[in-house]
Amino acid sequence: MKKSIILAMSLAIPAMAGEMGPLVVAPAPVAAPAPTPAPVVAPAECPLGIEVGAVYTSALNDLTDGVDGIDTWGVDVTAVYDLCPNWAITLRGTWAEGDKHGIDATVWSVMPGVRYTAPITEDLSWYVGANVGVANVEYSVGDYSKDDTGFAYSAEIGLSYDLTDNLYIYGALQGNGNTAEPAEADKQYGIGARAGLGWKF
Numbered sequence: 001m002k003k004s005i006i007l008a009m010s011l012a013i014p015a016m017a018g019e020m021g022p023l024v025v026a027p028a029p030v031a032a033p034a035p036t037p038a039p040v041v042a043p044a045e046c047p048l049g050i051e052v053g054a055v056y057t058s059a060l061n062d063l064t065d066g067v068d069g070i071d072t073w074g075v076d077v078t079a080v081y082d083l084c085p086n087w088a089i090t091l092r093g094t095w096a097e098g099d100k101h102g103i104d105a106t107v108w109s110v111m112p113g114v115r116y117t118a119p120i121t122e123d124l125s126w127y128v129g130a131n132v133g134v135a136n137v138e139y140s141v142g143d144y145s146k147d148d149t150g151f152a153y154s155a156e157i158g159l160s161y162d163l164t165d166n167l168y169i170y171g172a173l174q175g176n177g178n179t180a181e182p183a184e185a186d187k188q189y190g191i192g193a194r195a196g197l198g199w200k201f
Contacts, residue, residue, distance in 0.1 A: 053196015
């Protein structure tokens with residue numbers, strides 16, 4: 001009896017397997033690719049900056065025959081607009097005054113110009129610049145005063161050092177002059193220095 005049961009099972013199992021067919025394994029689902037994040041675009045750097053500093057000029061010529069020129073101290077404000085990493089255009093306004101031999105001198109000028117800048121290190125740069133424009137010079141002695149307006153010019157070479165991404169300090173040596181001749185004074189020219197703080201917007 002046992003042999004008959006075993007024989008029947010051995011014949012039934014292959015038959016059942018044939019009826020079921022081969023075992024098929026379904027492929028695993030393919031995950032959709034993760035979306036590519038949009039690139040982060042840095043905001044464009046503003047090309048405009050402004051410098052505020054002190055300026056000193058030592059006169060190299062006589063005020064009039066036999067009278068030494070007058071040294072002046074003052075302030076200047078310069079707007080700087082970057083055309084590219086190295087070149088910029090500038091607009092400078094300067095006011096200065098001094099006195100000597102009892103004569104008071106007041107000078108103001110407005111001069112557009114151009115500047116070339118090149119890096120020395122990551123934070124330190126050197127630059128050269130030139131400006132031309134107009135100047136007014138006034139001389140006064142007591143209650144008497146006389147002023148004149150003329151052509152103005154300056155050239156400079158300097159250094160700038162970045163304190164932060166938007167703040168820097170600068171210093172420059174410059175030569176400048178003007179053709180104003182108040183009270184028959186000679187044309188004025190001299191050498192000096194300017195230094196101060198700059199902001200990049």
